[in-house]
Amino acid sequence: MVGLPLKGGCMCGALRYEMSMPPVMIYNCHCTNCQKISGAAFNTSVIVAEAALRFTTGEPARVEWVSDTGTTRCGLFCGACGTRIVNGGDPSTGVYSLRAGTLDDTSWVQPVGDTFTSSAQPWVTFIEGGLRAERQALDYAPFIAAYRAQGRF
Ligand SMILES: [Zn+2]
Ligand SMILES: [Zn+2]
Structure with a gap:
């Protein structure tokens, strides 16, 4: 079992964070x-509730953009070393996509599948037996269920 809070940070150490709740799901996105x-x-992508993520050292720099679907998305990164912690977040839904590699311990991370396989690099191998979506998944329920079934928390 993985203990909470999960901890992580940027490469230089100016940004540290803690996550008080388990991720909702983890998958590889090829968009x-x-x-x-x-x-x-x-x-x-480690999908987490915004409310579960707390920066314990430093304040993240923020970038915003408008997605293809017209919603405002945000990214959070270290202003000193540039490490992106939150790949993309949707402030309207309160869900963040955290970058798995920023966790201190990644040994337990097992993505349940792949999204946006239509734009994947041709040499990439998808998760064996995993879920797949050509673009954004129309329904993430199977991803969430598959993640829960791993029973890591
Ligand atoms: Zn840094
Ligand atoms: Zn993506």
Whole structure:
């Protein structure tokens, strides 16, 4: 079992955070936004309630943009070293997508599937036996259920 709070931070240590609730779900997102933001093939998204995330050291810098669906999204990052902690957040729903690699302990992280597979790099291997969505999942309930079934918390 994984203990709470979960802890993590940026590369330089100016930003530290704690998460008081277990993630809602974890999956790999291959959308072009995630590819740009991470500079990598995909982002491992740890979906958390905004209310569960608290910065214990430092104040994150913030970037905002309007998504394809017209909602305002925000990202939180370290102003000193540039590490992005919150990949994307939707202030209207109170849900954040946290970047898995910023957790101190990532040994328990197991994504349940892949989203935006239509824009995935051709050499990427998807999660074996995992859930898949060509774009955004129309219904995240199966992702949430699969994550709960891992029984890590
Ligand atoms: Zn930093
Ligand atoms: Zn994405």
